[in-house]
Amino acid sequence: MTGPSGTRPGNRPGPKPRLTRDEIVDAAVEIGVERLSVGAVAARLGVAPGTLYRYVGGLEEIASAAAARVFADVPLPGAARGWRPFLEAEAELAYDLLLRYGSLLTDVGADLAAVAGDRLRQVVTTLRAAGFGPTASVRVADAVLDVVADGAVQTRWVCGPGGGPGDLSDSARSYLDTVAEPVRGELHALMADPRGHVLDKVALLLDGVELRRDRGAEGYAGIG
Known part of the structure; x- marks a missing residue:
């Protein structure tokens, strides 16, 4: 069954969310590395967890990048x-x-x-x-x-x-x-x-x- 626009129920119409790796890392830092998870980052960005995998390899990469950002920001x-x-x-x-x-x-x-x-x-x-x-x-x-x-x-x-x-x-x-x-x-x-x-x-x-x-x-x- 499809809706009037040809989309299936539950699917959001319009273009797929566009993110950058920096936005993902920013979200991870805001959450706090000690509370980090793919789901938490996705929720903060308002996207499905699977969307993040178009830009990063997974939690390991996010955590590494977030930690690097934290260390780099501390003079x-x-x-x-x-x-x-x-x-x-x-x-x-x-x-x-x-x-x-x-x-x-x-x-x-x-x-x-x-x-x-x-x-x-x-x-x-x-x-x-x-x-x-x-x-x-x-x-x-x-x-x-x-x-x-x-x-x-x-x-x-x-x-x-x-x-x-x-x-x-x-x-x-x-x-x-x-x-x-x-x-x-x-x-x-x-x-x-x-x-x-x-x-x-x-x-x-x-x-x-x-x-x-x-x-x-x-x-x-x-x-x-």
Whole structure:
């Protein structure tokens, strides 16, 4: 059965919705990456979920693009106080962003390589301006961001889904039960403050960078 215009009941007459990839990513960011789904994005844009697949490959691509947009929109800390305060502030910022968005991105298998690569490039550029040599700037930036990324993954494991500071997942508790004292108590204390633990590891790393500078190591000497 068809209607007067020749369309089937339930079908909307007129041209198919026209979207752009940027509009889809904008909608995903507005929804929030932590609440992202193909259905939620489609509903926000007023289209059927299947329509999105004309423009993107699926949730993984949407999540990756949305995360990239969020990271790109968050500027790097200022470097006026020196290279070390800059890196410490960037470590805090990157940790908080990864902790907020990393769980869903991991769940959907989104690729953050492009996001991480662009952030690394910006950090390296700042270090080069502060006097680091090309090789040293890449090594330092990569090491700091690696510690932060690994720390965010460990934090999600320690706290569990939806857990906050001081919360321990069943997996973390089971692991602690296998460790003897006094190490068990020390590990428990670290797990109770995962953010502080990660940032302290960054500080340890930067202590080593300062030592290389003080010794005049190639690529590190003369840093302001």
